[in-house]
Amino acid sequence: MEHEQHLALLGASAQGDKQAFSKLYHATSKQLYAVCLKMLSSKELAEEALQEAYVRIWHNASEYRTGKGTVLTWMVSIVRYRALDILRYHKIRKEDELVENESFDLDTSEKISDSEQLLLDKCLQQLDLQQRQAIYLAYFNGCSHQEVVKHLNNPLGTIKSWIRRGLMSLQSCLTP
Incomplete structure (x- = not known):
């Protein structure tokens, strides 16, 4: 919707x-x-x-x-x-x-409400470990796909798949 x-x-x-x-x-x-x-x-x-x-x-x-x-x-x-x-x-x-901030926790005071943060945390925890790591590195730490490849030591196609599938799962989980 x-x-x-x-x-x-x-x-x-x-x-x-x-x-x-x-x-x-x-x-x-x-x-x-x-x-x-x-x-x-x-x-x-x-x-x-x-x-x-x-x-x-x-x-x-x-x-x-x-x-x-x-x-x-x-x-x-x-x-x-x-x-x-x-x-x-x-x-x-x-x-x-x-x-670069190594913490994956969002500072909720300036961005999203506590309830939204809790929902995001819950949804992130439901992801596979590889998807969660790739998304954290790419979206929360600002790493390029190539940097994520180096950090996680996996091929570019695999990293992109993990991110894409993880984002689709997050969207499903976050959408009421």
Whole structure:
């Protein structure tokens, strides 16, 4: 149900419907902000990444393909790449001391409610160990697929499959 709503809003956004894009933003921004904040550990940088990601989503809405995953998964990948770009920028210029957080716990005070955190934790625990590790590394720690391959010592195709299946399981578990 949620995917169909996101798909309809993204399709309308691709046609230039600003109201549909606004609705899509309100439906997804909390989840995407949580990803940015976890990866960047800074409200200002997370807000910057989120804004840049939504600009990219607006401009590239017509490029979404249904066979490549859900709208939300597509949007998360855009957000992740923007956050990674910002991380690389700041690491190269050493403007900030951004240290990768080894903890997998989300700081719920700024992102999601306690009940949402509990549900997310419960859903994550239901995943296979390999899926959970791959998702933690990719989405919570901001590792690229290649970095996950090196860390888990498995082929790229296997890592991508674990992440894809894990995200599908999470979506099923988190969707009421």
